[in-house]
Amino acid sequence: MLKNRPHQHCVATSKSLGPVQPAPITEFIMLKHFNLKAWLLLLPALSLLIAFTHWPTIKSFWRSVTWARSDAAPAKFVGLENYEILLEDPVFWTVLENNFWYALGTVPTSIALAIMMALWVNSKIRFTGLLRLAFFTPTILPMITVANIWLFFYSPNIGLFNQLLAMIGITGPNWLGDPDIALSSLMIMTVWKEAGFFMIFYLAALQTLSPELFDAAKVEGASAWRMFRKITFPLLMPTTLFVLINALLNAFKLVDHLFILTKGGPNNASNLLLYYIYETAFSFLDSYYAATLTVIMLLILAITALVQMLLIDRKIHYR
């Protein structure tokens, strides 16, 4: 946007003034005028962004290199000391590892499910309206509500899952209490919650695909799988990139369910980076270490977004 402005300006002047050479002073005023207007238009969004995104980011960076005994005492510069503590903090490495598995477990599964559901509800079968609604319902519900419901689904003795398993003679696991499966239990719920949301994007994309492509493919005798692989999926790639970025960010950003389901336990088995930041800031009241963790989180998110934009973007056909 910013890059375009001088160019637009030139077009505007040449159009309005024709071949006449503009006086430098007019040029200057108009340029200034034009800029001022643009800046005024940008101002509302920009001031919000600066107040709530950029300034806190800078403050977090600053806070991560300072330390004080308590919030009442003045903070002093300590260099990278907080980061040294971080490297030696076993819980930090645990939550990082957990977050890695959590992202790996939820993102591809959600996307695959979303595509499947979208293809299904896009086909010409009866009751598609109801089906779409059914798939979308989990998305409408607030995460906290969902977690409260699933807490009882997962409960070892009275829970829905284990009662269903008991009917076929299987003793169900302690879904949230067993360190080996607590994180997986969270993943299952997340996928259930997220897939419907991503389905909506795929559904919208599917409906813009031109039917002629498929008609042509049918004439050539292509199988359904081949059509999906060679036509549908490549054409959906822009949507996939969008969904992928969102899903990955959510894997780091969305921890509401941890408050209800496991509180990161047992013994940090299901703890995630953002929840650990919350614990550090509000339970341990250590805003300096929380800022340090936040910086790491920001770096991870920025790098992920960059890699995705640079690498995957090149392989996508935009129409």
Place this chain on the structure above:
Amino acid sequence: MNKFSKCLATAGIASILGISTVASADTDLTMYYPVAVGGSLTKIVDGMIEDFESKNPDINVDAIYAGNYNDARVKALAALQSGQPAQLSVMFSIDIHALRNLDAIVAFDDVVSTDAERKWLNSFYPALMENGKADGKTWGVPFQRSTIVMYYNKDMFRAAGLDPEKPPTTWAEFAEMGKKLVKKDSSGNVEQWGAMIPSTGYPYWMFGALTKQNSEVLMNQAGTETYFDKPGVIEALEYWQDLGNKHAIMPSGVIEWGTLRQNFLDGKTAIMWHSTGNLTTVKNKASFDFGVAKLPGNTELGSPTGGGNFYIFKKSSAEEKAAALKLVKFMTSPEQAAHWSKATGYMGVGPGAYETDTLKAYVKEFPPAAVARDQLTHATAELSTHEAGRVRKFLDDAIQAALTGQMSAKEAMTDAQKQATSTLRRYQ
């Protein structure tokens, strides 16, 4: 009536009377409070606040429900830091050191002025004051206080051939009776457990009971030292592990705090250890005959106290502090404490409450209502140290690591002690 409509009404009356100055001498108070056990406790608090306002028309109270203990502290402190007014709050009794380190609260000794008020400050059970005192002053006044008690299903006791009036009083009996109470189906799956002790949410609290029962405490009064790796403490954790593994009267692994009450009400366990704050809900919802007893002991009986205290914030005017004190005095007065105790199951905070007609009649009709109070003679303070959140988490993680079999009790506790010691070093 909420604050806004009151303001409107005041403004309306003022304009009718042609008074040009807006303000009457009203004092506005904002108070945050937590609820840790669920149920309709917010309505009860709101009702008490309304009662207070009708008796003190010059004080307006905005009581804000703020989630569990952790959330309440977060919200109250965030409000304070952003400059929003909050003059008092109910917060975790064990937040005292953190709140003092933040320089957020004042001692009640510095707010009370009359002899009557000083007398009031001494009218509470001493065991409940342990978590509210530091440096010889009182910083927290007990309000929604509890101990852990043992709820048991008398019908199941009868079915297992046990005397429903004789619940277990020792660790050995607890394990023995627990075994008799376990019921399995034909294929060997457990349908009904003997007992459940929750190990999420507040594991350190349950563990405080087990250690006290083994004649150990978890920390010193100043909150600068912990004793997690003492042999008696490790032994207590080993007993907790054994209940799940060796005696098999509890599911092994971690037991969820939030769903435990439902497990008990649905007959999935014959015994549960839980906060007395659940008492009234269990009474209203249990479809079976149940009893409440003191926790069993090993070398002695024991339970930590728990729950929330009133704190008054430093950042408030003298009038506001006086009004806040008035409110705290009202909420903890024998009549209100009795009403609160009956409505929730939390204990009356002073002997006076149990001498009111309300509680006298209630205890007579429903003896379990007095168990928490009777247990106070065996009570100890709840784990409360500097850097409380962090130290608590070291212990919670260690307990969960031991219960899920990731570590032995000894390894887990030695680890936790090492971490706690290094965290607390700055405060010694």
